[in-house]
Amino acid sequence: MTDIPHLKTTRRSVLRGALAGSVALAAPALLSAQGTYAGIRKNVMAKDAQEDVDSYRAGVAEMLKLDPDHPHNWYRNAFIHLLDCPHGNWWFFVWHRPFLAYFEHKIRIHSKNPEFSLPYWDWSTEQRLPAAMFGSDNALDPTSSHFPADWASFAADYEDATRAYWESFDDAQLAQETIRGNTGFDMFWNGWGGSVQANFATPRSIGRTKTAQNPDLTDRALEFVQPEIVLGGLKPEIFVKPAPNDPSSAFNSPKAPNHHRGMRGSAVIEGQPHNQVHNNTGGIMPTLLSSIDPLFYLHHGNIDRLWDIWTRKQTKLGLSALPLPADAPAFNREPFLFFIDGDGNKVTQDTTAGDYMDIGRWGYSYTRATGEELVDAPPRALMVATNNASNVRTEAFSAFNAGIAGVALNEAFTNTLTAPMSQVRHIAHITFVPPENVQGLRFNFFMAPQGDTPQTAPDSPDLAGSFEFFGVVHSHSDPFTVSIDITEALNRLEATGTLVPGGELTFAMAAAEVDPSKRLDSAGAIAGQLISVDVEAI
The missing domain is CATH 2.60.120 (Jelly Rolls)
Incomplete structure (x- = not known):
């Protein structure tokens, strides 16, 4: 069997399990000239996305069935976000890109569809949750029977396995968690507002508050996903402000000392449509365990798509899409140490922010959707x-x-x-x-x-x-x-x-x-x- 490349430029023929009893995780794939899967991410509402939606549902269902100590288990994958995600600073976009890319790779494996590409949800044109995300026996719905009934049943199945996962962390990972506020497993599990228990939606019935009968975005979320708001967020011509309180617009949120506890502000795309869609969806989506809800990945697929549009707009204008040269060393060396590859192993190469800026390394692209007009005819910002x-x-x-x-x-x-x-x-x-x-x-x-x-x-x-x-x-x-x-x-x-x-x-x-x-x-x-x-x- 030929394995899917691990989003790198080499192919691997030997499968290694991260834990005793792990299974072979490989599947066939199409390859681009660079050695990565050449996939096209489609709008989840499009007719030609149906096969990907079906594969997504199947892959999520299989990941939910995996043993709690399996490196691709659904909750183990979700914990990566709780352990490491940045928000309110300049690493917001660049951290979520590899998180989605490695996840997309896992779905290819567990759906047995090597041509799967993660759909995105363009909430600027489809201002309601996709119908495919609902159903009492649908693994894309966190209120369905595929998910644990409540915290007690989840903890009974997962606490020991999660403790063993924590105890496998190396010194560099533990140092990152100390910065984040997780000074030990007990703190991470249920010791403070950033813990697993504090971010877990229980019982299962409140895993998402939007329903098939009431799927529409409402309130401020509806206001902030409007195309004109999004287009305004894509107009700035610098990646990040020179200083957090600089009176000018940037595409990205402000600089910070580290990606864990360095919240300094939110630019338009992160602070308005990103935050509001999370919060308006309800259930577990407003929390740092939002990655339990399969909708999370469609939402962040759209965020990543907008970053790609902004980058291509900058290129067409002859402008940089990177941090300023003086800022680049601090940005590029920030460590991201918790990603898991297709073999179930911790990613040990290309583990800093600078390794993940270029979308080309992943081999995917997006179909046309809101914002693409800025690449067709990019306007200059007045500033x-x-x-x-x-x-x-x-x-x-x-x-x-x-x-x-x-x-x-x-x-x-x-x-x-x-x-x-x-x-x-x-x-x-x-x-x-x-x-x-x-x-x-x-x-x-x-x-x-x-x-x-x-x-x-x-x-x-x-x-x-x-x-x-x-x-x-x-x-x-x-x-x-x-x-x-x-x-x-x-x-x-x-x-x-x-x-x-x-x-x-x-x-x-x-x-x-x-x-x-x-x-x-x-x-x-x-x-x-x-x-x-x-x-x-x-």
């Missing part, structure tokens, strides 16, 4: 900023009181307000210190012209945008910068004639409880600080 740096002041905010900040509008920025929204997007970069516990909270941003105080009720006409964290319970004392598309809100004000060059916008920020059931008694006061607001036309 006209109104900098509030000279007027920064710290304002406390809570669930009851708003923090206030004023931004003076220069003439160059005001002149962009009459341009069509298809050509210009307006972004607010809002820096704040979150409350210590952010679970169940939404941070709302309101806007009014000079002389008016924004109304800060959640349904206020002055609402300009909002932000929700994904996957984190506890925050930190460091400032966090979120980029919010405020184009529609600014156009509403411009239409009233209240915005003039040299005038001022008044921003207000307040926290709101969107899911009080997640606010534990120990969560503490909902209090934070608004530090600054900058606005930009791109």
Whole structure:
């Protein structure tokens, strides 16, 4: 039997099991000239994706049946995300690409379809969960009979095997987990907000709150998957900001000291459609064990597709798609040490961020979908900023009181307000210190012209945008910068004639409880600080 190459340039004929009793994991594959499988990832809603959807269902079902100590077991694969995933920093895109690619390889093996390619869900055009993801006997539905009934039954089957998995970690892996906050197995299993138990949806019936009868995205998620929001997130012409609070737009989230506890902010793509789709789907999807839900991989397939579009847009414009030369060494050497290959072995070569930037090494591409028009005819970003740096002041905010900040509008920025929204997007970069516990909270941003105080009720006409964290319970004392598309809100004000060059916008920020059931008694006061607001036309 010929084995699938391990997404490398060599083929291997000897299969090695990571654990005693592991089985041969190989299957035939088509190869590109570079030695990797030449697959085309398709829109999950497309008719020609049906074979891949069927294989996906079969592969997930088989991975769920594997023994808990098998390196390809469904939950063992999901634990990689809990152990190692980055969010709110510049390693967000580059970590999830190999996670999906190695996973895609596992599905080829366990579905017995060597030509499987992972479908993606383009939520900008299909603003509901795919029908293929539902069913009481469908392994793509985490509420189905394929999944454990509750935490107790899961723990009975998995605790010992997971402990053995933890005890197999080498010193470098344990050092990474210490940075993350997992100082031992007990901490990882059920010791804090980042543990397995804290992120596990129980009972099974709440594994996903969207249903076949109510599959539509709603609320802020529906707003933030709109094509114009996504296109705005793809317009920036730099990979990452020179500094987290720099008053300009970047494609990626800000730089950070490491990928575990280095949350510094969220750019548009990560902070708006990515976070909101996770949270709006409900169940286990808002947690760091969202990788238990098969929908996770379709969602992140779309995120990866958008990164590929941005990269090709940059190339067509003759611009870099990489970190700045001064930043590249720190970015490239960040270690990713928990990926598992097709043989069930820990990946020991190509284990840093710099090894995973190029999509070409994986041998896949995407069919055309939302955003591709930016590659066909890439626009240049305006990058006209109104900098509030000279007027920064710290304002406390809570669930009851708003923090206030004023931004003076220069003439160059005001002149962009009459341009069509298809050509210009307006972004607010809002820096704040979150409350210590952010679970169940939404941070709302309101806007009014000079002389008016924004109304800060959640349904206020002055609402300009909002932000929700994904996957984190506890925050930190460091400032966090979120980029919010405020184009529609600014156009509403411009239409009233209240915005003039040299005038001022008044921003207000307040926290709101969107899911009080997640606010534990120990969560503490909902209090934070608004530090600054900058606005930009791109």
